[in-house]
Amino acid sequence: MNSPAAPARRPRRRPEWAGRNYTLLTAAAVVTNLGSHGALIAAAFAVLQFGGDAGDVGLVAAARTLPLVLFLLIGGAVADRLPRHRVMVAANALNCVSQAVFAVLVLAGEPQLWHMMLLSALGGTGQAFFNPAAEGMLMSSVSGEQVSRAFALFRMAMHGAAIGGAALGGALIAALGPGWVLAVDAAAFAVAGALRGFLDVSHIRPRKPGGGLLSDLREGWQEVKGRPWLWAVVAQFSVVVAVVGAAESVYGPLVARDELGGAGPWGVALAAFGVGTLGGAVLMMRWKPRRLLFAGTLCVFPLAAPSAALAVPLPVAWLAVVMLLSGVAIEVFGVSWMTALHQEIPEDKLSRVSAYDWFGSVAMLPLATALAGPAEGLFGRRESLWGCAALVVLVTAAVLFVSDVRNLTRRTKQVAGAAATPSADAEGAVGRLG
Known part of the structure; x- marks a missing residue:
């Protein structure tokens, strides 16, 4: 009697270097880039819509950049001290709330320049904590000889989403106004934060207790x-x-x-x-x-x-x-x-x-x-x-x-x-x- 044929091996849907964490990180990055690149344009048009000039646009942009510079090093130390995925989710939550409030103010027709500067500063603060944690998490999610290919694909997905997000954001601003684009960005941060909440950090060795933030x-x-x-x-x-x-x-x-x-x-x-x-x-x-x-x-x-x-x-x-x-x-x-x-x-x-x-x-x-x-x-x-x-x-x-x-x-x-x-x-x- 012939032995039953061995079941055919199911083909892998993704390469070995594209593990679960890598896939979640890439998907979340695509979502956030689709939203955020349109939102950058929307913030500028929101300032202009409510009577601002080029100088006011620059102030809102600077309000986002300044806390990014001020808090980056602290964000990096925090991300090496705490589980990185929690830092990323917390930063996404801050970005989600700040963009949602920005959207509500614009849609209600009541934003003041200081409102927009403050909310942009909160967004920059979130990015200061998010960026080091995200880069560390991405690097710890890949291994083997194909790490360059993994990084290239990740960056390609990010750039493609950025281009698409800017184009989509411009079209939505023309059709619906900047407020709705800011609302879409808030929703994108919520979705991306949820995806990042499923990251598995069990492969990362527990950090030894350090001597404090300055020591880190x-x-x-x-x-x-x-x-x-x-x-x-x-x-x-x-x-x-x-x-x-x-x-x-x-x-x-x-x-x-x-x-x-x-x-x-x-x-x-x-x-x-x-x-x-x-x-x-x-x-x-x-x-x-x-x-x-x-x-x-x-x-x-x-x-x-x-x-x-x-x-x-x-x-x-x-x-x-x-x-x-x-x-x-x-x-x-x-x-x-x-x-x-x-x-x-x-x-x-x-x-x-x-x-x-x-x-x-x-x-x-x-x-x-x-x-x-x-x-x-x-x-x-x-x-x-x-x-x-x-x-x-x-x-x-x-x-x-x-x-x-x-x-x-x-x-x-x-x-x-x-x-x-x-x-x-x-x-x-x-x-x-x-």
Whole structure:
């Protein structure tokens, strides 16, 4: 008698590296990005709808950025001290409530400028605690040789949702008004918080009791200071993000208005950048550069190109090409950077290191945007744009003199990696260089 045939193995619906936590994190990130990118536009239009001017829009934006800068380091220490998914859910709850109140005030027709500034500040505070916890949680949710592919797919999903959210938000603002877009964002935070509540943290070793918040912050700083590749790139991006942000948020719209035909062409250029980030993420799903940071840092040089293109200025079609290529380049860096952090940083310090990384990236941005106008008056717009491009090139070239940046090598096999084992690298080794 023939033995019964073995049942056919059911095909996996997702790859091995896309586990339950990773899937929940990606789904929640898509939901929040769909809501928040439309809400950023809606907040600006809400200010204008109730009699505000460009200066008032800037105040509301600054009110969101300031607490983000002030509380980031504390948020990182808290996320390494408490279960990260609880920090994420609490931050989402704060964002949900602040956006819901913002929406109610706008729909009721009663918002004052200070109301909008306060609610935006609460939103920025939520993000300050959420960002380090989210990055630490994401890095602890993946392992193996496919971590770069996992980070690339995550970033691709985020960028796609951001592009779709901005487009959808603009359409809803035109059809229904900014209040309803803010309400949708509040609902998105509620849904995303619920998803993040199902994250499983049983694989993360319990944190040892620390000596307090200041001690945690010092430990995080020692982790950064002891790794030349880490502090060098953080310092580099404090300048890069500042000058690129000033060029694109201040000079870009002015060049578009005066020389390119208005907001439409500038929107095309920004959309091309978004498409480029998607293309870069697709590229990094397949490409695994051996020298992670060397490849990533070389791809920071193209971020000087948009400022140079605006300084000329190039025709819209060529500007869009430049923006697309810079979008591809920044994704190569972004995935390489996340892979390096995952590989080299102990799991129990991921959020604190991420907080210092975020802080370095955003700390100088408000100052740079504030100085963009005076710089234009003192040097001229074209000269200021060339200065932005030159600064990107100079600080990126300087980072390449750091040997660890040139030589940090991807591990070809999963070992007792830093992100998987809290004690790995505890003796202060910078990592496997070669």
